[in-house]
Amino acid sequence: xxxxxxxxxxxxxxxxxxxxxxxxxxxxxxxxxxxxxxxxxxxxxxxxxxxxxxxxxxxxxxxxxxxxxxxxxxxxxxxxxxxxxxxxxxxxxxxxxxxxxxxxxxxxxxxxxxxxxxxx
Numbered sequence: 001x002x003x004x005x006x007x008x009x010x011x012x013x014x015x016x017x018x019x020x021x022x023x024x025x026x027x028x029x030x031x032x033x034x035x036x037x038x039x040x041x042x043x044x045x046x047x048x049x050x051x052x053x054x055x056x057x058x059x060x061x062x063x064x065x066x067x068x069x070x071x072x073x074x075x076x077x078x079x080x081x082x083x084x085x086x087x088x089x090x091x092x093x094x095x096x097x098x099x100x101x102x103x104x105x106x107x108x109x110x111x112x113x114x115x116x117x118x119x120x
């Protein structure tokens with residue numbers, strides 16, 4: 001959940017400070033990923049209102065956009081290290097039943113002979 005949210009590294013300590021200083025005193029539980037994401041959104045809004053931090057945020061966004069465009073131009077997935085199309089099922093993919101998979105595993109172990117369809 002947190003990995004999907006791409007923000008400048010300096011934002012995470014500020015979000016944690018926000019949670020510790022403003023949110024934690026009003027709650028009784030521990031800090032969860034959702035709580036931290038809410039704090040990150042608040043920090044982003046604060047950075048957008050500060051001209052100096054807004055420039056840094058825009059710089060980081062421009063760098064990430066350029067990196068994404070470079071990866072797409074190379075035929076790679078825009079946000080991962082995998083080439084585009086990896087993870088898709090191949091055309092010849094044939095789903096197997098659970099029984100077929102168990103029989104294959106038992107056959108490899110020499111416990112079940114598929115050709116004779118009986119236990120060893």
